[in-house]
Amino acid sequence: MENSRIIVVGGGPAGMFAALQAARGNHEVLLLDKNEMLGRKLKITGGGRCNLTNIKDKKEHQRATIHNPKFLYKSFDALNPKELMKYFEDRGCTFKLEKEGTVFPRSDDSSEIINILLEDLLEHGVKIWYNHKVEKVLIAGEQVRGVALPDGREILADKVIITTGGASYPQTGSTGDGYTMAEELGHSIEKIKPALTSFEVKENWVKSLAGISFSDTSLGILKMNKLQEWGDLLLTHYGISGPPVLKLSSYINEVDLKKTPVTVEIDFFPDKTEEELKDWFLHHSTGKKNLNNVLTEFWPRKFIEEILPFLGIPKDRKMNELKKKERNKLMDAMKGLHLTVTGLRPIKDAIVTAGGINVKEVNPSTMESKKISGLYFAGEVLDLDAITGGYNLQIAFSTGFVAGQSAGEKLNKKYE
Ligand SMILES: Cc1cc2nc3c(=O)[nH]c(=O)nc-3n(C[C@H](O)[C@H](O)[C@H](O)COP(=O)(O)OP(=O)(O)OC[C@H]3O[C@@H](n4cnc5c(N)ncnc54)[C@H](O)[C@@H]3O)c2cc1C
Structure with a gap:
């Protein structure tokens, strides 16, 4: 002893x-x-x-x-x-x-x-x-x-x-x-409960883009007004990760996400106003270039290839053929893409333990x-x-x- x-x-x-x-x-x-x-x-x-x-x-x-x-x-x-x-x-x-x-x-x-x-x-x-x-x-x-x-x-x-x-x-x-x-x-x-952990999302097309990242995004949770965080976002084989996701996870780990999924809104360009984006589209609207080529100024090509069909816009759309409805859909996605969070990653992968x-x-x-x-x-x-x-x-x-x-x-x- x-x-x-x-x-x-x-x-x-x-x-x-x-x-x-x-x-x-x-x-x-x-x-x-x-x-x-x-x-x-x-x-x-x-x-x-x-x-x-x-x-x-x-x-x-x-x-x-x-x-x-x-x-x-x-x-x-x-x-x-x-x-x-x-x-x-x-x-x-x-x-x-x-x-x-x-x-x-x-x-x-x-x-x-x-x-x-x-x-x-x-x-x-x-x-x-x-x-x-x-x-x-x-x-x-x-x-x-x-x-x-x-x-x-x-x-x-x-x-x-x-x-x-x-x-x-x-x-x-x-x-x-x-x-x-x-x-x-x-x-x-x-x-x-897991805290500071990543989000699992319903949208499968996002999961197929694992590894793609976006810098300086803004991420908010709908119906939870004050909840918004900024930073780099990463797409993963289960959903999304990155500093703003980790921070927000600590606020929603009380919610039973399987029963009541929450919607996150991604603003890919928080430093650009909707007016500025609209001006950009109008400025490029007369050209015969393909939309998917022109959009590489904003997003990685692989992401464009997946998001256009998700938004119902043909991949080979020419800029001078882009309809107003399509442009608006694109702008909505750029300033506020919605994803459905159906779960958090398990506790073993969480940075800290709540509780x-x-x-x-x-x-x-x-x-x-x-x-x-x-x-x-x-x-x-x-x-x-x-x-x-x-x-x-x-x-x-x-x-x-x-x-x-x-x-x-x-x-x-x-x-x-
Ligand atoms: C990947 C990662 C990155 C992080 N980065 C940061 C960061 O940059 N900044 C920040 O502020 N926080 C960060 N954290 C969180 C931070 O590491 C923890 O909050 C912190 O380590 C908690 O300290 P602790 O001493 O309470 O416990 P721990 O650091 O978890 O230490 C507990 C210790 O107890 C020992 N132990 C457990 N059970 C027993 C037992 N039965 N008998 C004997 N020994 C036992 C374990 O072996 C361990 O060494 C990070 C966490 C992770 C996982």
Whole structure:
């Protein structure tokens, strides 16, 4: 039987920061991860470049958080984006700002972030056990006692911090284990749903164009007025993807799309007015050129070949034969093509997990469970998720920071 003062289960960003904060209080800390490395998901963030945080203020972070933004008030104050960046800057990392306030290491390499964390963990004497899956949390009454491993071994501790992440991208180790452990201890779990994921659409012709992309589009969801996002759009073998799709997915994952599909409207040219497009068509209306050739100024040829029949316009239509009705149909498609969303991609492909441990049962100032004394939660295992832009990692670091610090402080008090 092993003994440790503070155990952290899961070595993602939340767990690493929790372990560090706990160790800063001079406590004996053991960090367990089921993988052979720490931060396996962190490694693939931002396409391997790690969008660490977002420079925008607290209000914007709240706005970007889809579920339970108010729960994050105190943890954001405890560790805000500038403080998070400073932590890494003090250890030699430099950052650059990209669009919409996103922050990346100048090296464009997530390994730099992971290496800094790992070095600091070792410097603070945190014991790391790789390839160690935790099976359950041990309690005595309403007090945490330690954790148990699948082989039955028990490791005793005064405090246990659960940072096992969500259930998306399970190949990174985040397989939803924290939900099961918490549920066994009487915590309630808000239904798990994919967030920041792609759309499956009904229109088969779109699926046949997988790989085609469009830059700087605007995407809106009909009948949901405020929901509109901008960015590059990608056609896939199941529907559509890209940054605006991912962002919108977080708002419609409550809808049963199989029963009630929603309609998205794509504006391929948000920087052009309808008048400008009409002028363009009128300007080209006397020529004998084929419509499909002329349209390549706007769209890839393969896309034109599919959308013209979809709109009922002959592919070999000459510009000087284009009917007003046909021109209007084309303009409608350019400024507002409708597609029917019939589903979201499954949770395994989602960037984050919506749902998780009910935050009403966790103290937002300490991240301690209100049900089991000495048990803490942080990161994506909680019912917290945000849109893309570095907000999710900030949530993980901030809540991890608070959990580690509170666990350490409470332990100090006990022995004062
Ligand atoms: C492809 C991709 C790109 C992303 N890019 C960004 C981005 O650029 N910016 C951003 O803000 N967010 C991004 N995210 C989201 C972000 O990575 C997560 O929100 C964040 O990693 C959550 O941190 P966490 O520490 O809570 O959990 P995780 O990072 O999921 O870590 C959980 C850890 O717990 C371990 N674990 C699980 N169960 C057990 C167990 N039973 N025993 C022991 N260990 C266990 C796992 O092995 C894992 O190491 C991205 C996500 C994906 C999938």
